[in-house]
Amino acid sequence: MSTDFQRARAALGDRLRELRRSCPDGRLTGTQLAERLGWPQSKVSKLENGRQTATAEDLAAWAEGTGQPQVIGELTARLKGLESDYRSWRRQLAAGHKPVQDTLNAEHAQTKVFHAWQGAMITGVLQTADYARHVFLRYAELHRSKRDTEEAVRSRLMRQEGLYDPGKRFNILVGETALRSLICPPSVLAAQLDRLIGVVGMDTVNLGVVPFSAPLKIPPANGFLVYDERLVIVEDWHAELWINDQDSVTTYMRVWNTLRESAVFGAEAQRVISEARRSL
Missing domain, CATH: 3.30.870.10 (Endonuclease Chain A)
Known part of the structure; x- marks a missing residue:
């Protein structure tokens, strides 16, 4: 995996963590967000720490789950930037x-x-x-x-x-x-x-x-x-x-x-x- 790709994925993870912590209805823990989305807590952790590549569906769910659907476009653009370099x-x-x-x-x-x-x-x-x-x-x-x-x-x-x-x-x-x-x-x-x-x-x-x-x-x-x-x-x-x-x-x-x-x-x-x- 390229270093540039790792950095970009880590940056996306940082953005996801920021969204979780800045929910309009109050900061969520990783466990709380996982429960809200019906995911295992480990998935939230992997996405935030750049150890798993999100899908477009994951990003849309994250934006909705954190009460910030207006960022779906931004997150999708970040994902496309990742995929333009690295396509597993x-x-x-x-x-x-x-x-x-x-x-x-x-x-x-x-x-x-x-x-x-x-x-x-x-x-x-x-x-x-x-x-x-x-x-x-x-x-x-x-x-x-x-x-x-x-x-x-x-x-x-x-x-x-x-x-x-x-x-x-x-x-x-x-x-x-x-x-x-x-x-x-x-x-x-x-x-x-x-x-x-x-x-x-x-x-x-x-x-x-x-x-x-x-x-x-x-x-x-x-x-x-x-x-x-x-x-x-x-x-x-x-x-x-x-x-x-x-x-x-x-x-x-x-x-x-x-x-x-x-x-x-x-x-x-x-x-x-x-x-x-x-x-x-």
């Missing part, structure tokens, strides 16, 4: 994978220049339906989330329409590990690699592969996506980080450009993909 998978996947994909589709729709790095998995915008299906199933198992696999697959494939938009550019780097990782059956991976071979040479797509044999200036780490150099989305096991401060975006672009120096493109990229395909 537990919270995001409560309604399944499709809403997450729909949110990403909205970012893709407004983006002209897209950069991506994925070391161990094919980037979503280039995935076949079968490959995407297996990825969603694996993550649903990991996070024990709602299984809306087919809806999520359809939503993910919708953004592939952008590949045929002459006003967009997709600069995508993948590691050779991604070409060989059996996150799906070999027959599905084979079809996925055929798809990648077909993408090489498209005028809207600049696809590079970082081979196992390539010298690296930096160790390849987490995958990330850059939208018009205004937003970076980084995926980790527990959460997605949405990063929009310019210094951080510049750092991720520097990482992408450094990895690009180790990548091969065009016919050489097709050769590396074809070798992985034959190995299946």
